[in-house]
Structures are given as structure tokens and as C-alpha cells.
Amino acid sequence: MTDLPEKRVCITGAAQSQVGRPSQRSALQLTADACLAAIADAGLRVENIDGIATYPGKSSEGGGIAPVSPSEAAAVLGIEPRWILASAEGFSHMAPIFNAVTAIACGLARHVVVFRSVAQAQARARSRASTLMAGPRERVDGNNAWTVPYNALSPINTFALYAQAYFARYGATEAQLGAIAVNSRANAAHNANAVYRNALTLDDYLASRVISSPLRLLDCDSHIDGSTAIVLSHRDAAADLRNPPIRIDAMGMATGGLWVGRHEGDFTQMPGAIRAARMLWNRTELTPAQMDCAQIYDGFSIHVWMWMEALGLVSPGEACRFVEGGARIAIGGQLPLNTGGGQLSAGRFHGYGHIHEACVQLWERGGGRQVRGARTCLVSNGGYGYGTMVLRRD
Amino acid sequence: MVSPPARKLPRLEPDTAFYWTCGADDVLRIQRCGDCGTWQHPPLPLCAQCRSEAVAPETVSGKGRLASYTVNHEPWLPGLAVPFVFGVVELAEQPELYVFCNVLAAIGHVAVGMALTVEFERHEDVWLPMFREERA
Numbered sequence: 001m002t003d004l005p006e007k008r009v010c011i012t013g014a015a016q017s018q019v020g021r022p023s024q025r026s027a028l029q030l031t032a033d034a035c036l037a038a039i040a041d042a043g044l045r046v047e048n049i050d051g052i053a054t055y056p057g058k059s060s061e062g063g064g065i066a067p068v069s070p071s072e073a074a075a076v077l078g079i080e081p082r083w084i085l086a087s088a089e090g091f092s093h094m095a096p097i098f099n100a101v102t103a104i105a106c107g108l109a110r111h112v113v114v115f116r117s118v119a120q121a122q123a124r125a126r127s128r129a130s131t132l133m134a135g136p137r138e139r140v141d142g143n144n145a146w147t148v149p150y151n152a153l154s155p156i157n158t159f160a161l162y163a164q165a166y167f168a169r170y171g172a173t174e175a176q177l178g179a180i181a182v183n184s185r186a187n188a189a190h191n192a193n194a195v196y197r198n199a200l201t202l203d204d205y206l207a208s209r210v211i212s213s214p215l216r217l218l219d220c221d222s223h224i225d226g227s228t229a230i231v232l233s234h235r236d237a238a239a240d241l242r243n244p245p246i247r248i249d250a251m252g253m254a255t256g257g258l259w260v261g262r263h264e265g266d267f268t269q270m271p272g273a274i275r276a277a278r279m280l281w282n283r284t285e286l287t288p289a290q291m292d293c294a295q296i297y298d299g300f301s302i303h304v305w306m307w308m309e310a311l312g313l314v315s316p317g318e319a320c321r322f323v324e325g326g327a328r329i330a331i332g333g334q335l336p337l338n339t340g341g342g343q344l345s346a347g348r349f350h351g352y353g354h355i356h357e358a359c360v361q362l363w364e365r366g367g368g369r370q371v372r373g374a375r376t377c378l379v380s381n382g383g384y385g386y387g388t389m390v391l392r393r394d
Numbered sequence: 395m396v397s398p399p400a401r402k403l404p405r406l407e408p409d410t411a412f413y414w415t416c417g418a419d420d421v422l423r424i425q426r427c428g429d430c431g432t433w434q435h436p437p438l439p440l441c442a443q444c445r446s447e448a449v450a451p452e453t454v455s456g457k458g459r460l461a462s463y464t465v466n467h468e469p470w471l472p473g474l475a476v477p478f479v480f481g482v483v484e485l486a487e488q489p490e491l492y493v494f495c496n497v498l499a500a501i502g503h504v505a506v507g508m509a510l511t512v513e514f515e516r517h518e519d520v521w522l523p524m525f526r527e528e529r530a
């Protein structure tokens with residue numbers, strides 16, 4: 001297993017721009033903020049960076065979901081990359097990380113900065129409809145053509161189908177699902193860069209309006225403007241840097257299901273996530289029970305249950321009972337979950353908030369939300385494509 | 395007073411036009427492989443099971459069960475009539491053969507597993523397959 005490419009690569013720096021809703025800074029400025037801070041955090045200079053990658057690249061469509069290309073980021077940062085990548089397809093937001101791992105392991109690059117920038121709050125401030133799935137043209141095509149004509153105009157409508165199927169099959173309750181939002185908010189209180197930090201009780205959750213049953217407003221993540229960057233380095237180049245290297249102990253990835261418009265299973269699980277998890281655990285000696293904390297994708301709260309079950313943290317149908325009441329998933333609990341507030345409370349940094357928070361925990365920068373002695377962290381990203389990593393500090 | 399927004403209709407593409415227009419004949423059609431018999435939706439230029447190119451639309455019963463649903467309460471666009479039911483139907487012809495729809499039923503009456511039958515709603519050159527409760 002020591003030959004696997006991820007065993008040769010470490011995270012050596014991580015940083016986030018200031019979150020905005022909306023931000024007064026452009027997406028490119030926010031990207032530069034995050035990348036420069038991550039490079040400095042690693043103890044590197046811009047001249048040391050020889051690779052740059054992002055998800056998904058740049059597109060004029062999609063309401064601020066794809067505002068910055070790696071080329072323009074490299075230009076503004078003064079990076080002269082030997083290796084560059086924009087990865088719009090594939091394993092969700094983690095695809096550029098997986099690709100950077102292989103580039104570093106192959107010797108194409110030594111220090112790669114990977115960023116994810118979003119400008120969805122600015123887009124929504126211009127037009128509230130900008131983030132809907134209908135698209136700008138008169139008629140809808142591609143995968144959205146199967147749902148948009150039925151006025152399923154938001155991803156919540158699709159994921160609500162999963163939530164309802166899960167509720168129906170396992171007898172889950174709204175209060176059990178609410179435990180996810182309440183836990184995230186409690187953790188966000190200790191995260192100065194979280195977009196929502198005011199206290200939230202289960203009663204508040206149950207009183208919030210239903211958007212698409214059984215999902216409520218507080219089951220949804222929030223549009224923000226912001227950027228996250230991490231620096232990936234070859235392990236031989238990581239030892240002398242500023243931070244203790246965070247090893248990528250294993251990575252797992254899969255596509256399928258929603259991404260290609262083809263639904264598998266009975267809507268109570270994400271089969272692609274199960275495949276990604278199987279790959280992950282086949283590449284490490286560690287087991288789910290050895291994870292000190294977990295940063296689990298929460299575009300909608302229901303993703304957390306499906307990912308927890310896919311990753312083998314709990315058995316199928318057990319996530320709802322595991323999170324109930326919140327004690328097991330709180331800081332200090334059996335499995336501290338989304339310790340920075342996740343996307344529900346920290347904002348839609350689109351997967352990279354979870355990766356950043358894993359670094360915060362493993363570098364013991366969590367302050368009031370620090371998991372004592374955290375040495376392992378499980379991270380997952382995605383609802384349409386699926387990526388997951390086990391991160392570890394020796 | 396805002397008038398309700400028109401439904402955003404699907405663009406009729408070579409592989410998909412048959413699905414959106416089969417309501418003109420008042421039957422539902424789904425792509426099926428002539429070699430291995432597998433039904434597939436959304437349609438593709440070849441069979442994802444056996445790679446045969448002998449795929450063609452074939453009439454189905456129009457019956458199925460509600461695999462899951464959601465009651466949408468959010469008026470995403472000004473004037474959008476809410477609440478409405480968005481659902482996914484598992485067609486009777488094959489396990490996990492799914493189509494999306496609006497469920498035309500009283501909201502309190504909608505439940506996972508309910509038996510449904512197709513009904514078409516015409517907009518311009520598109521017949522949107524909808525589903526309502528099957529009467530015994």
C-alpha cells in the first residue's frame with residue numbers, strides 16, 4: 001500500500017478568505033487572499049509553487065458557482081505553473097486534489113496550490129434566479145431537462161426525494177434530521193469565519209419553514225462569496241516546512257447516479273458514495289472506528305446521513321438514530337462532526353470548508369471547537385460526484 | 395398580480411424527443427434494448443447493459459409506484475403556484491426504471507409506494523408525462 005500515490009503527498013498549508021454574503025471583494029481577489037495565505041501558512045514562497053488546480057474552472061453560467069479559472073489565478077498570483085488543471089467533471093469538488101496528488105506523485109509538480117472559489121452571494125444579489133437550475137436559455141437541456149419542466153428548480157427538490165425515501169423506509173423523524181443543523185450551528189459559534197453563528201435550538205429548527213418536504217430552510221447550506229486554498233506537497237519536500245505534514249492516508253472517488261441522470265437504488269442511499277467509500281477503505285489500514293472526527297458533506301443535511309452510512313461510520317438506516325440528540329456528534333462526543341459548522345452554518349465553501357476544517361483540527365487550531373488530540377479526520381465531498389479522504393497527522 | 399411563470403420546457407433533442415412527444419398518441423414510451431430487453435431512461439444512443447445499438451422507444455403500461463416525492467413550498471419564481479408535488483416513479487416494467495413527474499393528487503393523500511398511472515399535460519410541442527393515483 002505504500003506505493004499508492006496519495007502516500008507520497010501531504011497537505012502542508014491551508015487557508016480561507018473572509019466569508020461574505022455578499023463580499024465586497026471580487027472572486028479573484030478572494031482567491032488571491034486564500035491562495036497567498038495558504039502558501040504562507042505552508043512556509044513557502046509563491047516562487048515555490050509549480051502547480052495550480054481548481055474545481056470547476058470558469059463558466060459564465062451557474063450563478064457564481066464557477067467564477068475563477070486556474071490560469072487567471074496563476075496570473076494574478078505570479079505563479080508560473082508547470083502543471084495546471086480545471087476539473088469540472090468527475091469526483092465532485094475533490095477531483096483537482098486527486099489529480100494534483102497524481103501529478104505530485106509522478107514528479108510533474110512539487111508544491112501545488114488547489115483552490116475552490118464561489119461568488120454565489122454576489123450572483124444572487126444581482127438576480128435571485130441566478131442559482132436556479134433552469135439555465136438562461138429558452139428551453140432546458142441535459143440532465144436538468146428531466147426535472148426542471150416539473151418546476152423542480154432547485155437541487156433541494158431532488159435531495160428531498162432522498163430524504164423522504166429515507167424517512168419512509170427507516171421511520172426517521174424531523175427532530176433526528178434537525179440534530180445535524182443544530183450541531184453545525186453550535187460548532188460555528190467557535191468559527192469566526194462562519195456565516196451563521198447565532199444560537200440555534202431544535203425548536204428553532206422545527207419552527208423553520210419547509211422548503212421542499214421534509215427539508216426545511218435550516219437543512220440547506222447558504223450561498224456565500226469566498227475561497228479556500230490548500231497546498232499539497234511531495235512528502236520529501238514537506239518535512240522541513242512550517243506545519244506538521246498532514247498525510248493523505250487514502251482517497252476514494254466515484255461518479256454515477258445523479259451526475260449522469262441515472263438513479264440507482266431506492267433513493268435512501270447514494271450508491272456512488274458507497275463505491276467511493278469502498279475504494280477509500282481498501283487503501284488504508286485505518287478503519288471508520290479510528291476516526292477522531294469527520295467533516296461530512298452537507299449541501300443539505302440529508303447528505304450527512306447518506307455519507308455516514310456510505311462511509312461505514314454507521315450501518316444503513318442507523319445514521320438517524322446515531323445523531324439524535326446530538327451528543328455523539330458534538331465536540332467531545334464519539335464522532336465530532338462538521339466541527340467548523342459545515343456548509344449549513346459556515347457557508348457553501350463547496351466541499352473545501354470541510355477540507356480546511358480537517359486541517360484546522362489536525363493542526364490543533366480549533367480553539368473552542370478543537371477536538372482534543374485529533375490525529376485522524378475523515379472528509380467527504382459531494383452529492384452529484386463523490387470524493388473522500390482519510391487525513392492523518394503523525 | 396404576477397401571472398404564473400410558464401413551465402420551462404425541455405429542448406427536444408434527437409435522443410429524447412420521443413419521450414416528450416409520446417403523449418400525442420396518449421401512450422408512454424421508454425427506450426428499450428432490442429437485444430437484451432433492458433429498458434433504460436434517460437435514453438442513450440446504445441444499451442448501457444449490452445452495448446447494443448438496437449435501442450428504440452417502446453410503449454409501456456404507464457403504471458408504476460411512487461418511489462419517493464416531495465411537497466415543494468418555495469415559490470422559486472414570482473407567481474409559481476405552490477405547494478406542488480414533485481415525485482419519482484418506478485415504472486412497472488423494470489426495477490429501478492425511474493421517471494420524474496408532478497404527482498396530480500391531493501397533497502395529504504400522497505405516500506411513498508402509492509400506485510400511479512400516467513397522464514399527459516400538453517405545453518406547445520411538449521407532452522409532459524404526469525402521474526395520478528391509479529383507480530382500482
Ligand SMILES: [Zn+2]
Pocket residue numbers: 427428429430431432441442443444445446
Ligand atoms: Zn441491451
